[in-house]
Amino acid sequence: MKYKLLALDLDGTLLSDNGEISPENLSSIEKASKAGTKVIISTGRSYTSAKKFIYQVNSPDPAITYTVAVIQNHEKIIRRITIDNELTGSLLKTFKDMGYYPIIYLTDDNKYFENLGDFKDGFLKFSAGTESNLKKINNLYDRSWDEVIRISVAAGEADIPILHSTLRKKYGRAIKTVDTYFSCWNFYLFEILDKSCSKSIALDFICSMYGIDSSEVITVGDNNNDLDMIRWAGLGAVMKNGLADVLIEADYITEKSNNENGVSEVIEKFIL
Structure with missing residues (x-):
């Protein structure tokens, strides 16, 4: 099988725990690109946060950011999906009633919060290396919000099933919920997006631009927000x-970790 597109998650996958792309991974990506394989970054980070790595990879192809709420080719927006304004207001009220503290992400790349609760330290350490334009404000729940890309909550392991269950029961398929665990900072980021958001849907959209079938795609990830693209691809690594929970869905599990050039391993084995 000749694979025509390679989709790479960033944190825990392409990036080491130090938040860097190794020379070995970059070299293999360059070889894959020269061999004709399209290379797509697919990350939960904002574009501002991922931009440095997108440019390092030096791919001319679109990138998927904000856990697929945004697809863009460098500065050009190809597709952007926001949460309905009325739904945003309802979600904020629900979080307030549940005693959780949301972070609101807007299309202008600003992020707002009023409180971060028990996981403040972990989230702020994570944000220092990944997210800019993070702003503390008062009366977050009482404001009217437009152009919301994502609503997130910093939470612990015990909170995740409660959040999933409560929000699915109340909103059903009106929203997309996903959680990502950040082991370096020991907290989960629970995320709410528009119902039409998923990495597989975004990749299918990009593949349709190039006439590529899902069977011709390799996806590489490590976390819960990568699950749907792992299942969707011809080869989910x-x-x-x-x-x-992600490992059991794999078509291939790397012998090397994100700190040992595991992405290079996949490229060398299946593309070059």
């Missing part, structure tokens, strides 16, 4: 350091 999961990093050795991936979460247990």
Whole structure:
């Protein structure tokens, strides 16, 4: 099988725990690109946060950011999906009633919060290396919000099933919920997006631009927000350091972790 497109998650996959792309991974990506394989970055980070790595990879192809709420080719927006304004207001009220503290992400790349609760330290350490334009404000729940891309909550392991269950029961398929575990900072980021958002849907959209079938795609990830693209692709590769629930869905598990050039391993084995 000749694979025509390679989709790479960033944190825990292409990036080491130090937040860097190794020379070995970059070299293999360059070889894959020269061999004709399209290389797509697919990340939960905002474009501002991912931009440095997108430019390092030096791919001319679109990138998927904000857990697929945005697809853009460098500065050009190809597709952007926001949460309905009325739904946003309802979600904020629900979080307030549940005692959770949301972070609101807007299309202008600003992020707003009023409080971060018990996971403030972990989230702020994570944000220092990944997210800019983070702003603390008062009366977050009482404001009217437009152009919301994502609503997130910094939470612990015990909170995740409660959040999923409560919000699915109340909103059903009107929203997309996903959680990502950040082991370096020991907290989960629970995310709400528009119902039409998923990495697989975004990749299918990009593949349709190029006439590529899902069977001709390799996806590489490690976390819960990578699950749907792992299942969707012709070859879903999961990093050795991936979460247990993600590893069991893998077509291939790398022998090397994100700190040992696991992405290069996948490229060398299946593309070059």
